[in-house]
Amino acid sequence: MRMRRNQASDAASPTLEDVAQRAGVSTATVSRCLNSPVQVSETTRMRVLEVVRQLGYAPNFGARALAAKRTDTFGAIIPTMENAIFARGLEAFQKELGLHGITMLVASSSYSPALEEEQIRTLVARGADALLLIGHDRTPDSYAFLKTQRIPHIVAWAHAPEQARLSIGFDNRRAMQGLAAEVLSLGHVRLGLITAQRAGNDRARARSEGVADAMRLGGLDPAELQLVETTYSIANGAQGFKTLMESASPPSAVFCGNDVLAAGALSMARELGIDVPGDVSVTGFDDIELAGIVTPALTTVHVPHRKMGRGAAHMLVALRNGQDPGSNVELGATIAWRASLGPPPAGPGIRSVR
Amino acid sequence: MRMRRNQASDAASPTLEDVAQRAGVSTATVSRCLNSPVQVSETTRMRVLEVVRQLGYAPNFGARALAAKRTDTFGAIIPTMENAIFARGLEAFQKELGLHGITMLVASSSYSPALEEEQIRTLVARGADALLLIGHDRTPDSYAFLKTQRIPHIVAWAHAPEQARLSIGFDNRRAMQGLAAEVLSLGHVRLGLITAQRAGNDRARARSEGVADAMRLGGLDPAELQLVETTYSIANGAQGFKTLMESASPPSAVFCGNDVLAAGALSMARELGIDVPGDVSVTGFDDIELAGIVTPALTTVHVPHRKMGRGAAHMLVALRNGQDPGSNVELGATIAWRASLGPPPAGPGIRSVR
DNA sequence: AAGCTCGATGCAAGCGCTTACATTTGCAAC
DNA sequence: GTTGCAAATGTAAGCGCTTGCATCGAGCTT
DSSP states (O other): OOOOOOOOOOSSOOHHHHHHHHSOOOOOHHHHHOGGGGSSOHHHHHHHHHHHHHHHOOHHHHHHHHSOOOOOOOOEEESSSSSSGGHHHOOOOOHHHHHTTEEEEEETTTOOHHHHHHHHHHOOOHHSSSSEEEEEOOHHHHHHHHTTTTTTTTEEEETTOOOOOOOOOOOOOHHHHHHHHHHTTTTOOOOEEEEEOOOOOHHEEEEEEEEHHHHHTOOGGGOOOOOEEOOSHHHHHHHHHHHHSSSSHHHHSSEEHHHHHHHHHHHHHHHTTTOTTTTTTTOOSSSHHHHHSSSSOEEEEEOOOOHHHHHHHHHHHHHHSSSOOOEEEEEEOOEOOOOOOOOSSSSOOOOOOO | OOOOOOOOOOOOOOHHHHHHHHSSHHHHHHHHHHHGGGSSHHHHHHHHHHHHHHTTTOOOOHHHHHSOOOOHHHHEESSSSSSSGGGGHHHHHHHHHHTTTTTTEEEETTTTTHHHHHHHHHHHHTTTSEEESSSSOOOHHHHHHHHHHTTEEEEESOTTTOOOOOOOOOHHHHHHHHHHHHHHHHHOSSSEEEEEETTTTTHHHHHHHHHHHHHHHTOOOGGGOOOEEESHHHHHHHHHHHHTTTTSOOOSSSESSSHHHHHHHOOOHHHHTOOOTTTOOOSSSSSSHHHHSSSSBBBEEEOOOHHHHHHHHHHHHHHHSSSSOOOEEOOOOOOETTTTTTOOSSSSOOOOOO
16 A cells, blocks of 8 residues: 655745746745735735645745845754753743744754764754853864854853853752752761763763762761762663662762652662661752652752743843843752651661661 | 854855865865765865864755755654653654664644644755654644645654554554553443543544543443543643542542653652552553652553654655655554552542551 | 835845866876 | 876856845825
């Protein structure tokens, strides 16, 4: 049962010209009907639009971009689409752009600067008028390219005052330090951290340093922090937690670089019969929806995703329009207190529950 | 602290011409260096590529598409990016396309056929050589457009034999019926269903009909099925579950249209002190990662996301190349048995636990 | 009735690239 | 030194669209 002819050599997509001819006007008029209808008389417009409908005409984007020198398209390159970390922020970004008649193109870099560079080039070649980027870590070539091409861009999900680049985000290091301070004040002294690959990921690095900061401030030696570095995924979080628990002196509190890792840790805890937070406390980062529904619910750092997305769109539009985008904005990140964090167990070592 | 000049009128992006001039060759040669290097002598190529690097030249995609009449870009329009339902499948799709040197563009329709139509037009205008679509429900205009423009496309995530369209997926109705049959055989008779909006969503409709089929087969009246129709989200799943539980005669088993809804139901059950599966059983659909980590782990329908994504890419590439894509493929969906499904409680009504 | 104004439309020049075809060059064979 | 041929390169014609400028009338004014 084959059907569906393809690659037709006759009847390709109708062009502006086809429409013009059939409507008995010039291509200029058709173009104006589509782009600035006010310039065209009511009657002509109706007639033209009818033909457009009949022919199923759709303007060729490339040609349009070529002629008009702008695409009304912004690109966003996020590290991953596999989990929901960036979903909420991106949605807000897109919605705000929509208000300005701008379309969003997404690409993901799999947390690889090299891949990100490729994506940057792709999106720019595709005509992105501006770019949303995550974090500050990228190849020098990426930055050079952005500069040569004069692509308006903004860095989100991070705020590092020492970086001169336009950005909107929060201080990952300080946020994690705040959470860690709370953990320490509960009495925990044996600490573990499951982090994402820190090379090429300034957020992960900052979060990890945040824990170290808090330890130092609390009179602990950061070198004692038990560390597992892996890739963001539930399975890896589970594995990381297991590794930590199998150490000679397992931590009583495990920080996770994000909620996805933490969710994995939690499920491994259950599997191992370890009570959270009775035996071990676990914390996340990001406060995605997942954090609220795992058992126990996750104490985590709440990140203002929506606000970041919306703000980024706002600033980027201004930048593109040649207006003043304003200066870098730092948003606050708060702690979302839930059930997975508690005081360390009374006795030494893990107390077997049930 | 404003910096960053934008909208430079001087020094716009370098063009092929700029490179050619600076390298002392014609634009044709530069173009060839980039597209079919073998045609160019080693020395010229080196020189040209060096200039390309220096200038940070990136070809203008629109111009290229215009001249070459193909973009090596496929589009994918999924209903939502907010949860991970389509993430795995899309990743596989993208990976497979990558093998063929094809880039993927994603757009999401928010489960709205009207919005989807807009996205279809956008992607086609952007030069998508082919399209991946989810499900069969869309506006007549969408189909008309696809036909007029002769855009190769494939429908995934659904298999409905009566639809003539090229597709790869599974039979949502039969899959849900299979799950429902198991639930019935456990002895459940009071059934509930939390489904997504069924208008414009053939998968949701099919799943709901699958439950009805099983009920009929099991001698139950489908009209007795307690139904909540909402939008996919954890919060809505929770709310839906609550509504069901507050009914005069609450169901002992609640089907959910997907895992996200089910995760919400589970968290509400915990909040209400309802034991799953002791008091009420809950099932999901999709088997996303989430299903394995909620408590209790979700019994759900396992959907072959990766296989679908890969297969879709494969067929679509063939279609685009004018080869035979083969006929529709139906993949199997199996039941992933986990903890959230059990027999109904012994006594009548909900037995309060703990 | 001639002159003006102004809204509606047409003309045509590109936008940056690819590619068929034409031209040049280098070199082996005579 | 010719000739011939292939490899390397150049020439130029578009691809489908936007837009500045020219043109054309119709309705007003005087």
